[in-house]
Amino acid sequence: MGSAAAVAARSTSLFFFFCFFLFPFSAVAGPIYKSLTPPFTASYQRYIDNSGAGAFLSSPNNTFQARIANSDHGSSSYYFVVVHVYSDEIVWSANRNRPVSQSSPLRFTGNGLTLYDDSDHPIWSAPGNSSSSSSSSLLLLLESGNLILLDSDNNTLWESFDSPTDVLLEGQKLPVGRNLVSSISDRNPSEGDYRFVLTENDAMLQWNGVDYWQLSMTSTAFREKNIPVEYLVMNFSGVYLIGGNADQVVIKAVFRDSVDVSGNSSIFQMAKLESNGLFTITRAGRSENQIFAGPDDNCRLPESCGRLGLCTSRGSCSCVPAFHSDLKGECVPADGSFALPESCNPSSSPADGAGADGIKYVNLRNDLDYFSTAFSDPIAHNVNVSSCQNLCSKNCSCRGFYHSHSSGFCYLIWNSIGSFTIKTTQSDLVGYVKTVAVKTSDDADKKSDFPVLPxxxxxxxxxxxxxxxxxxxxxxxxxxxxxxxxxKSGIGKYLSSAEEEIDIISIPGLPIRFTYQELVAATGDFGTQIGSGGFGTVYKGSLADGTEVAVKKITCLGSRGRREFLTEIAVIGKIHHVNLVRLRGFCAHAGQRYLVYEYMNRGSLDRALFHGDPVMEWRERYEIALGTARGLAYLHSSCENTIIHCDVKPENILLHDKSPVKISDFGLSKLLSTEESGLFTTMRGTRGYLAPEWLTSSAISDKTDVYSYGMVLLEIIRGKKNSSPQTHSNSSASDNNNRGRANGHATSSASSRESGTRLIYFPLFALEMHEEGRYSEVVDPRLAGRVPSDEVKKLLRVALCCVHEEPNLRPSMSNVVGMLEGGVPVGEPRIRSLNFLRFYGRRFTEASVLAENGNEPGESMAMYQQHGASGNTSSSYDSLSYISSQQVSGPR
Missing domain, CATH: 1.20.5 (Single alpha-helices involved in coiled-coils or other helix-helix interfaces)
Incomplete structure (x- = not known):
């Protein structure tokens, strides 16, 4: 027995001996703690387990772990990180730029956390240079993924959320001044060239310091306030920029598929600045789902196809013209005697010593676009190509330039040059890439052979x-x-002798300037008219490249100054939103002004809604209501200056088969001169959509557009004009007559007597149905049985809130968007502020009766415009400006 025991003991000893030397890491793996107190030491070698993870600390539910780990299996570089266990995603790193070895220690003492290299030199510490005199006593990893150091009084001394890397977690705040920095690659966590930068105005993406995207460009983003941003935070409904002492939303970008995650701890969401410069938000539960990405077009990424690569809409890559791919797959000049300039010291001589004669600029195609021109300010105005070229040649850091012939703008490309893409809109910006002559060994001999003596x-x-x-x-x-x-260029290309009233003026952001002859050719000598109104006439056209456009001839600009006109055209031209019609360019000729817009092939909403066949379905109506609200919210909240449309109506809401609904004419109110301010009522609105403040000398604000939008929303629900006469069947004529007398409006007794019907003013009828909870009766009868009742109720309540008589009771358009999307509770209409609709309903009925008795509509209108509404508090209003279908500014 003793010998057997001795043999067994020796066998056990040998087993552990071999396990220790052959599998040392798994043999000595330490436990994973829920909290740590000093002193404590960890290293990858000490805490590696069978899965290869050097984890030593976990969150309460093991959602996150603190580890010493390498980002690539087989690599000898190790990092102190926090990892999301389910996805194995590194969400924070302490030493991303200074990796350590597998034996390097992380020590937790009363002074905090310190990571050392193999020479026992500290390379990272927390709380770092904190002035706190308290000692660290506890290290915790919260279920949110936040690693925190506490003192003995449970005061936070340091937290990882204050030092973000390339990831932002749900609930983590990113203050102004702190940025996310991309990694070089998925396998190398060292800092790359991309930054997600939060400023007081917006959140930006940058590549080598050059902007290429901003959060407010997102179609679901809206600016709520024009106040400085303080921090950014993300939750499961969207991304929010917060200001006003941390209690007001400045900008929000709402997710289209927001979810309720209450009680569901398995769902994880994070924002990440990817190594390629894409800002993504990913939600992981049972499956991983990317719910947000900016930019939404990968071709807008600075290095989508590498240096001087050309990215197409199909995602394919090639080299830009006059360049080809070398053996390394990089784009180089096709002319082998020239090369791309190397990096240089800005204080060195031009062109890396090549001299001005050694520089050659390669002219790119006119249809190529560069990512930074839309975000950069020109370095020079009103200069020609040669001057722009000289500016680039004098600085060795310049890699190329873009020049606009029409405006003379010069944009330089600094330090690094990225990828190009095909222009999505017409522009006369043309790019040039700098190359330098390749030096050869014969250059010096050639210099000595020059015949100086002769x-x-x-x-x-x-x-x-x-x-x-x-x-x-x-x-x-x-x-x-x-x-x-x-x-061919400059003034001659864009101005004829009759156009010299507007010469080339340096206005930043000025869109393309067309010649009158170009517009004549595009429109077939203005042969196809597609609309007209108070601002002018609209013609269909086709540009030389086949792009269809709508050309508006403006006829009411008065004595508008040329600089003021161009400045405001530049403002309108810079407004880009998926729900706003894009301004393509302009023209000035013989005292006339022309604006060139993108063409919407289905025409205006009034045609499709009121006269369309087949009937417009409810889902499309809802999307139109939401898209229109988004466009108005952008004008009110996300532009540099608030833009009030002043003429929201179905004629200015345009449809296209392959694009979302778009609002037109959103900037024309800016083009009216001050002398025309007395024509506000007749020039800046349409009867039937004018808010009460237009006619009472009250201040005009963005809430004026909200009222007009509410009237449009009622027409979308009904499928007819609010002011078009319509009969409504009554179950009891006497009941309705009693209601009419109680509400202060008259019914047609003859009509009621003969047919049991009454003429109605739809906004009033909608109010009455809301009061009685009979929402199904307000829907277009052509949609019977095909409309969700909850959506009808929502739209009707939103519409009534928008048409409150007092502007301050109307919601902002951003809140309207939130209500329609479901992120904001739907408001409750204030009946007191809607009683004025009863007065307009009575006037509408009386005017209709007069028309039935032989009076022309114009006579009825003149009568009530002259006599008003005596004995009513609303008598100062021109009531028929609300109920007449005659339009002042007309379709555009």
């Missing part, structure tokens, strides 16, 4: 001949340059 010994007559030839060449070149300027 030149010195040339006779005087020879020198005179050379001077004469040079002078003649200079005059011919100057004459040719003038001719080119007058016929």
């Amino acid at each position: 030149v010195v010994l040339l006779p005087t007559s020879g020198v005179i001949a050379i001077v004469l030839v040079a002078t003649l060449f200079w005059f011919r070149r100057r004459r040719k340059t003038k001719k080119q300027k007058s016929s």
